[in-house]
Amino acid sequence: MSMKKNKIIxxxxxxxxxxxxxxxxxxxxxxxIGSSFNPGNSLSGSTMFPENPTLAHxxxxxxxxxxxxxxxxxxxxxxxxxxxxxxxxxVALTAYSFSRYRFVGRKNGLITFLILQMIPNFAALIAIFxxxxxxxxxDTHLGLILVYVGGQIPxxxxxxxxxxxxxxxxxxxxAKMDGAGHLRxxxxxVMPLAKPILAVVALFSFIAPFGxxxxxxxLLRSEDKFTLLVGLYELVAKQxxxxxxxxxxxxxxxxxxxxxxFLVFQRYFVSGLTAGGTKG
Amino acid sequence: MEAEKVGSTKHAKTAALLSIxxxxxxxxxxxxxKGIIFLVLAASFGIVFGDILNMGFWGLFxxxxxxxxxxxxxxxIDGIIALIVTVLGLGVYAFNLYDAHSNGxxxxxxxxxxxxxxxxxxxxxxxxPYLMISPGFLLLIFVVIFPIxxxxxxxxxxxxxxxxxxxxxxxxxxIQNFIDIFKIxxxxxxxxxxxxxxxxxxxxxxxxxxxxxxxxxIIVNQKDLKGKAIIxxxxxxxxxxxxxxSIMIFSGMFNETFGAINKMILxxxxxxxxxxxxxxxxxxxxxxxxxxxxxxxxxFAMVTGVLQSIPEDLYEAATVDGASIWQxxxxxxxPLVLFATAPIMITQYTFNFNNFNVIFLFNxxxxxxxxxxxxxxxxxxxxxxxxxxxxxxxxxxxxxxMILSFIIIAxxxxxxxxxxxxxxxxxx
Numbered sequence: 176m177s178m179k180k181n182k183i184i185x186x187x188x189x190x191x192x193x194x195x196x197x198x199x200x201x202x203x204x205x206x207x208i209g210s211s212f213n214p215g216n217s218l219s220g221s222t223m224f225p226e227n228p229t230l231a232h233x234x235x236x237x238x239x240x241x242x243x244x245x246x247x248x249x250x251x252x253x254x255x256x257x258x259x260x261x262x263x264x265x266v267a268l269t270a271y272s273f274s275r276y277r278f279v280g281r282k283n284g285l286i287t288f289l290i291l292q293m294i295p296n297f298a299a300l301i302a303i304f305x306x307x308x309x310x311x312x313x314d315t316h317l318g319l320i321l322v323y324v325g326g327q328i329p330x331x332x333x334x335x336x337x338x339x340x341x342x343x344x345x346x347x348x349x350a351k352m353d354g355a356g357h358l359r360x361x362x363x364x365v366m367p368l369a370k371p372i373l374a375v376v377a378l379f380s381f382i383a384p385f386g387x388x389x390x391x392x393x394l395l396r397s398e399d400k401f402t403l404l405v406g407l408y409e410l411v412a413k414q415x416x417x418x419x420x421x422x423x424x425x426x427x428x429x430x431x432x433x434x435x436x437f438l439v440f441q442r443y444f445v446s447g448l449t450a451g452g453t454k455g
Numbered sequence: 456m457e458a459e460k461v462g463s464t465k466h467a468k469t470a471a472l473l474s475i476x477x478x479x480x481x482x483x484x485x486x487x488x489k490g491i492i493f494l495v496l497a498a499s500f501g502i503v504f505g506d507i508l509n510m511g512f513w514g515l516f517x518x519x520x521x522x523x524x525x526x527x528x529x530x531x532i533d534g535i536i537a538l539i540v541t542v543l544g545l546g547v548y549a550f551n552l553y554d555a556h557s558n559g560x561x562x563x564x565x566x567x568x569x570x571x572x573x574x575x576x577x578x579x580x581x582x583x584p585y586l587m588i589s590p591g592f593l594l595l596i597f598v599v600i601f602p603i604x605x606x607x608x609x610x611x612x613x614x615x616x617x618x619x620x621x622x623x624x625x626x627x628x629x630i631q632n633f634i635d636i637f638k639i640x641x642x643x644x645x646x647x648x649x650x651x652x653x654x655x656x657x658x659x660x661x662x663x664x665x666x667x668x669x670x671x672x673i674i675v676n677q678k679d680l681k682g683k684a685i686i687x688x689x690x691x692x693x694x695x696x697x698x699x700x701s702i703m704i705f706s707g708m709f710n711e712t713f714g715a716i717n718k719m720i721l722x723x724x725x726x727x728x729x730x731x732x733x734x735x736x737x738x739x740x741x742x743x744x745x746x747x748x749x750x751x752x753x754x755f756a757m758v759t760g761v762l763q764s765i766p767e768d769l770y771e772a773a774t775v776d777g778a779s780i781w782q783x784x785x786x787x788x789x790p791l792v793l794f795a796t797a798p799i800m801i802t803q804y805t806f807n808f809n810n811f812n813v814i815f816l817f818n819x820x821x822x823x824x825x826x827x828x829x830x831x832x833x834x835x836x837x838x839x840x841x842x843x844x845x846x847x848x849x850x851x852x853x854x855x856x857m858i859l860s861f862i863i864i865a866x867x868x869x870x871x872x873x874x875x876x877x878x879x880x881x882x883x
Contacts, residue, residue, distance in 0.1 A: 182679065189674045196671060197689050199748065204696065206715055207704045265591035276584035284588070291599055293805060293867040294860055301609065301843045301852060302602030309532050325598025328591050357583045386697045389811055389840075404699050408816075411703065419707055426700040434695035441691060441756070 204430075211423035232424035244425060246399055247406040254316055254402060255385045258323045262380035263373060266328060270335035271361055275347065285336075292329040304393050314396040322394070323384045331376045338372035339365065378440055382433065403429055470559030471552055480555025484562065488571055493551050500547075504540050511537025518612070519624050527625035528614065535604050539596060603860075609853035616847040632854035645829050645838075646855070652739070653834040657808045660746035665800060667747055668754025673788065675755075676762045687759065694752035702816040705745045709817075733822050735831030742832060746813055750803070754796075761795045762788070801870045805863055811836045835859045 212228035236244040272278075273285060303322055304313075312318030346368075347360045355364070366373070388404045395401055401409070403425075411422045466484075474480030478494030481487075515534025519525025558568055569577060610632055612618075614625045636642045675686050693701065708715045709731040717728035731737050765788070773783050793800075811834075814820055820833040820841065828846055829838045835855060842852035 186677075186679065189677060189680060192671075192674060193686055193690075197686075200689060200692050202715075203701065203704045203708060203748075204692070206708060207700070210707075265594065268587040269591040272584035272587040278581070278584045281584075284592075290864055290867060291595070293863050294603070299599075299602035299606050299856070300840065301849055301856075302605035303598075304843075305528060306532065306602060306605065309529055321594065322598050325594045328595055329599070332591070357579075382697075386699055388699050388816070393844075404697075408699075408703075422703070426703065430696045430700045433697050434692070437695035438688065438691065441695070 207423050208427055210420055211427050213420050213423075215420065232421045233428075235421060236425055236428070242421075243398055243401070243406060247401050247403045248428075250316065250401065251385055251403040254320055254323070255381045257320050258327070258384045259377050259381040261320070261324045262327045262331060263377050265324065266331045266335055266376055266380075267366065267369075267373065269328065270332045270339055271365060273332065274336045274339035275344070275365075288329040288332055292333060300389070300393055303390070307394055313394060314400055316400065319391060319394050320384075322390055323380075323387070327380045327383060331379060334379075335369070335372050335376055339369060342368050374440070378436070382437075385433065466562040467556050467559035471556035474552050474555035477548060477551045480551070480559070484555065484558045484568065486558065486568065486574070489554070489574065496547065497551075500544055504537075504544070507533070508537045508541065511540075518626060519620075522624050523621055525624065526620045527612075528620050531608060531612075531625075532605070535601060535608070538604070539601070606853045606856050609849060610857050612850050614849040614853075615851070619847065628850075632850050636851065636854060641827070642851070645827050649829045649833055649835055649838050652832065653808065656739070656742070656834055657804055660743045660750070660810075661804045661807045663743060663747045664750030665754050665803065668751040669758050669792065671751065672755045672758035672762060673784070676759060690755055691752045693748055694756070698749055698812055699816065701749060702745065702813055705741075705748075706817050709741050732818050735822055735824075738818050738822065738832050742813060742817060745817065746807065746810070749813065750807075754800075754803070757796055757799060758792055761792050765791055798870060801866070805866055808834075808863065809836045809859075810834070811840065815840070
């Protein structure tokens with residue numbers, strides 16, 4: 176009897192804790208969604224469930240005459256996609272050679288990558304800023320993309336090398352026996368087997384530039400070059416609160432696709448991370 | 456016979472010596488094509504880069520001599536480029552010496568040298584990994600390594616608002632920046648205040664998010680709990696929303712005049728509104744709570760993965776032996792979880808150590824502290840940003856960046872010495 180009672184108390188307490196956490200998780204999200212439907216610009220007087228909800232803020236964002244939101248969205252997508260393609264290509268090549276070849280400088284290269292992945296690349300933001308000025312890459316998307324790709328390489332190379340190490344070497348050795356060349360082994364034997372980790376790297380290198388704020392803010396100057404986050408930040412930073420409802424609408428439109436993408440791929444994230452982290 | 460033998464042991468040395476002028480050693484080894492390639496490479500290197508190297512090193516050493524004509528920072532950049540070109544050139548040069556020496560050695564041992572055709576195949580086989588890593592590596596050199604060298608060098612200059620090209624020159628000042636940071640009162644006080652908060656922040660926020668994530672994972676993982684899938688999805692949600700958006704939401708919610716926390720939540724719980732944005736300690740508390748919200752789902756997801764992989768019979772055996780729930784937790788669950796996730800937990804600490812976004816976006820590092828370059832909740836990285844972007848203290852900012860990187864690298868090396876990836880034989 177007492178065991179059953181214990182069990183009921185334990186489960187009730189558990190559900191109670193989970194319910195509180197669910198409220199804490201949902202409250203801010205519902206609050207921003209509610210704000211985005213509130214009439215008026217400022218937050219004061221806004222409620223989570225507005226009495227007369229309006230789509231005005233969304234319409235405003237999509238009105239090309241009044242707002243640059245669509246341009247920013249396009250910029251962000253363009254930068255993220257190009258970064259993703261370049262990162263996946265260079266990371267696949269680098270990780271493959273670290274995993275499959277033994278060459279002079281390999282060990283030092285790996286240690287360099289290990290240390291570089293620890294230092295966030297905006298720690299050198301003075302240098303990136305000055306360098307971009309010197310080379311004329313300031314306020315260009317190309318400069319931003321190069322910085323993103325370079326910053327993504329060390330960590331993702333490590334992640335991918337860890338995965339490639341788990342693909343048996345006998346496979347490529349027997350292919351070599353059969354006369355397959357380096358490129359053929361790479362493209363037709365190893366890469367198809369590495370699809371899961373390729374997907375993870377692609378997703379990481381898409382989301383990171385999409386969610387980056389600081390580098391984009393330093394490098395981009397003119398409003399029509401802004402990425403989404405920089406644009407939105409400028410929107411609220413000018414005078415906090417006054418444009419908050421528009422900001423809310425803009426945020427909801429960013430958060431929904433990213434969150435959906437994320438929840439779909441979440442499984443791979445976790446397994447990819449733990450595999451890369453413990454197996455190196 | 457005797458004489459020839461004595462002579463022949465010298466091929467390796469002679470070839471290497473001759474290769475001080477690249478290519479000649481290869482000629483001596485009768486590998487003419489290779490010799491020509493090395494010679495042409497060396498000559499074109501000298502012709503193409505000669506001026507760049509000459510000017511570059513001059514600029515690097517002097518940082519310019521005439522104000523308004525010489526731009527010290529551009530000279531510094533060109534100097535670093537010269538440095539990188541030199542290192543790459545030296546690499547090829549070393550390979551040239553090595554090649555001459557090893558082929559000479561082969562002749563000494565009476566082995567046949569590779570024909571052009573074989574050399575070509577060797578080049579393809581041996582060079583393939585280099586070819587593959589070169590695109591990524593070159594990008595890394597210019598986007599990551601170059602800025603790092605630049606910051607290191609900048610830390611030893613007096614580049615600030617008053618020594619700002621093109622009007623003024625920048626000079627090398629040795630370790631004066633570091634001395635200033637530790638000797639001049641205002642710098643020292645600010646530095647240690649910021650460092651102290653950075654450490655409190657790192658440990659407070661990270662430990663909070665780890666404890667919360669782990670606690671929830673264990674609760675949700677109870678066998679007889681219903682609705683696991685939906686609960687897990689809900690608890691993962693904060694990770695899925697872009698951090699930028701969440702932090703800006705919280706920034707609005709904590710706003711003192713119209714935010715939901717002061718206007719709705721605290722009154723509903725019967726508490727007084729608090730100065731979240733203007734009182735440093737309240738801002739700090741808010742930041743740690745927010746980071747807990749942002750960070751726990753990641754830990755939750757990982758710990759859940761580990762928990763699911765713990766075999767059930769371990770617990771059954773423990774139950775048979777009469778272990779209590781607490782004993783099962785502290786003797787089975789906790790050690791296994793910590794062992795499996797320790798490396799990633801440590802990266803969480805280094806991540807928060809440099810967590811610029813949450814500090815900057817929530818309250819801009821504020822509230823402002825009059826008379827100081829660092830604001831109330833600035834951590835090292837956001838202080839560096841402020842020094843660079845608002846007060847143009849580039850030299851000092853670079854020096855602090857070096858101190859910060861030093862801490863990070865020390866932690867990283869300590870951590871990776873302990874993980875398996877370092878002990879793997881193929882790392883060595």
